Amino acid sequence: MQPHPQVAEQESIAHETIVAISTPPGRGGIGIVRLSGPHALEIANALLTLRSPLAHALARFAEIHDPESNSKLDEAIATWFAKPKSYTGEDLIEIAAHGSPVILELLVRLALQHGARLARPGEFTERAFLSGRIDLTQAEAVRDLIESQTLYQARTAAEQMDGALSRRIRPVKQTLVELIAVLEAGIDFAEDDVDLMPDAEIVTRIDTISVDLEKLARSFEHGRIVHSGLTMAIVGRPNVGKSSLFNRLVERERAIVTATPGTTRDLVTERVSLGGIPLELVDTAGLRESTDEAESIGIQKSREALADADLVLVVIEAGVPLREDEAQIIQSLAGRKALIVRNKIDLDLEDNAVGESTMAVVGTSARTGQGIDDLRAALLSMVRAPTGESESGILTNLRQHQAVTEALSGLVAAEEAVARKTPHEMLLLDLYSTLRQLDSLTGETTADDILNRIFSTFCIGK
Ligand SMILES: Nc1nc2c(c(=O)[nH]1)N(C=O)[C@@H](CNc1ccc(C(=O)N[C@@H](CCC(=O)O)C(=O)O)cc1)CN2
Numbered sequence: 001m002q003p004h005p006q007v008a009e010q011e012s013i014a015h016e017t018i019v020a021i022s023t024p025p026g027r028g029g030i031g032i033v034r035l036s037g038p039h040a041l042e043i044a045n046a047l048l049t050l051r052s053p054l055a056h057a058l059a060r061f062a063e064i065h066d067p068e069s070n071s072k073l074d075e076a077i078a079t080w081f082a083k084p085k086s087y088t089g090e091d092l093i094e095i096a097a098h099g100s101p102v103i104l105e106l107l108v109r110l111a112l113q114h115g116a117r118l119a120r121p122g123e124f125t126e127r128a129f130l131s132g133r134i135d136l137t138q139a140e141a142v143r144d145l146i147e148s149q150t151l152y153q154a155r156t157a158a159e160q161m162d163g164a165l166s167r168r169i170r171p172v173k174q175t176l177v178e179l180i181a182v183l184e185a186g187i188d189f190a191e192d193d194v195d196l197m198p199d200a201e202i203v204t205r206i207d208t209i210s211v212d213l214e215k216l217a218r219s220f221e222h223g224r225i226v227h228s229g230l231t232m233a234i235v236g237r238p239n240v241g242k243s244s245l246f247n248r249l250v251e252r253e254r255a256i257v258t259a260t261p262g263t264t265r266d267l268v269t270e271r272v273s274l275g276g277i278p279l280e281l282v283d284t285a286g287l288r289e290s291t292d293e294a295e296s297i298g299i300q301k302s303r304e305a306l307a308d309a310d311l312v313l314v315v316i317e318a319g320v321p322l323r324e325d326e327a328q329i330i331q332s333l334a335g336r337k338a339l340i341v342r343n344k345i346d347l348d349l350e351d352n353a354v355g356e357s358t359m360a361v362v363g364t365s366a367r368t369g370q371g372i373d374d375l376r377a378a379l380l381s382m383v384r385a386p387t388g389e390s391e392s393g394i395l396t397n398l399r400q401h402q403a404v405t406e407a408l409s410g411l412v413a414a415e416e417a418v419a420r421k422t423p424h425e426m427l428l429l430d431l432y433s434t435l436r437q438l439d440s441l442t443g444e445t446t447a448d449d450i451l452n453r454i455f456s457t458f459c460i461g462k
């Protein structure tokens with residue numbers, strides 16, 4: 001395991017010992033203070049009264065003494081993970097005390113007095129990255145795992161934390177490096193006027209790499225959804241049963257339902273999990289011409305929610321002929337992810353024609369619950385990965401997607417260079433640019449400001 005090249009530049013980081021409370025803010029059964037860096041052991045020894053000395057990866061009973069009275073303030077368990085066998089790759093100490101913020105803050109203050117400094121958000125993980133223990137995609141996955149709200153999100157993050165994305169990129173990079181090596185060798189022989197590789201072969205090799213990277217880039221379609229979730233607006237005319245459907249989908253009486261049209265005014269939102277994908281449902285005010293001021297403002301908000309949503313449910317009433325304004329909404333949704341819901345099918349009315357639209361129609365009764373499972377299934381099929389869910393090593397954030405997109409543009413430029421018969425020196429510049437993008441994906445070459453931006457999105461103590 002090679003330390004990250006940036007360690008040398010960030011020498012000061014490696015010389016400082018950091019401290020933070022790693023458990024969530026507030027009170028808990030146990031709270032953990034972590035120290036990492038060259039002086040972690042020495043500082044811990046100053047803070048703790050130990051019966052037997054700290055030893056690598058062994059839990060030790062310790063007392064914490066009040067610095068003022070020197071009387072015992074708490075009992076704790078301390079563990080030392082000796083460099084390099086620790087989460088950060090540095091000497092790391094964990095003090096598990098009782099989970100009182102007063103005690104934990106005292107420990108931090110004492111550590112500061114003994115020369116530690118407060119850790120920035122994500123700095124423990126940043127050090128794990130800088131020591132070469134994990135790469136950047138794995139560090140991002142640690143954050144995503146902590147932030148996950150569904151088990152499905154957690155599983156996706158866990159795969160990436162295990163290196164799934166890096167493993168997927170490695171062979172692509174290998175192929176690219178081999179091509180670069182052959183072309184570099186060719187340049188050395190240029191005077192002999194022999195091409196080590198015919199142009200057709202170069203193009204074939206570039207294509208192989210492009211195909212893999214294009215597939216990887218497409219995985220972001222699903223990865224983005226898994227990571228960030230989706231919003232779904234429920235729209236339609238007043239009284240068609242939007243709020244009743246919303247309540248069915250969130251499985252509680254969240255929104256007000258009455259027989260009077262124009263009941264919902266403000267947007268009502270609620271998060272649910274749809275097959276592990278976080279879905280923010282937005283119930284909206286029924287769309288109609290209104291002279292009531294509050295209702296009109298509500299309707300304006302409905303239109304904005306409709307425009308912003310990733311998914312749209314257009315609710316119509318079974319048995320009631322489609323109205324002009326409903327047909328217009330349906331038309332305006334062409335090309336977007338949307339479904340028509342014919343609600344109130346319990347009233348046993350005839351099917352209403354939905355006009356020319358090719359949009360899928362699901363019949364439901366928010367009153368009896370009939371068709372709600374079909375609706376969920378139809379929604380799920382709209383958000384499912386087109387390439388199959390089992391794909392491992394997918395792009396889950398914009399940074400990764402951008403790196404792959406830019407890597408691909410390098411390849412396009414390279415193919416153009418071959419077509420124009422440009423000297424291989426020029427072609428190589430494009431291939432190196434692709435290589436650099438792949439390296440930045442895993443963090444082998446990533447500017448400090450970008451690293452700072454990534455790690456600042458972590459929790460403190462992580
Ligand atoms: N108490 C505690 N729980 C924790 C963590 C921790 O640091 N402390 N973790 C994180 O915050 C996570 C666990 N992840 C970890 C990953 C690697 C290593 C580690 O020490 N790796 C070394 C040595 C492995 C070994 O001994 O075999 C290495 O990879 O070199 C520790 C924790 C979640 N739970």
Ligand SMILES: Nc1nc2c(ncn2[C@@H]2O[C@H](COP(=O)(O)OP(=O)(O)OP(=O)(O)O)[C@@H](O)[C@H]2O)c(=O)[nH]1
Nearest residue numbers: 238239240241242243244262263264286344366367
């Ligand atoms: N029979 C039947 N009645 C329903 C169904 N869904 C809703 N309703 C009734 O229709 C009326 C309006 O329901 P809401 O859910 O408030 O309708 P809405 O679309 O949110 O109405 P606004 O907020 O005014 O736009 C209420 O009396 C509901 O009980 C259904 O599936 N079947």
Ligand SMILES: [Mg+2]
Nearest residue numbers: 242243263264
């Ligand atoms: Mg309503």
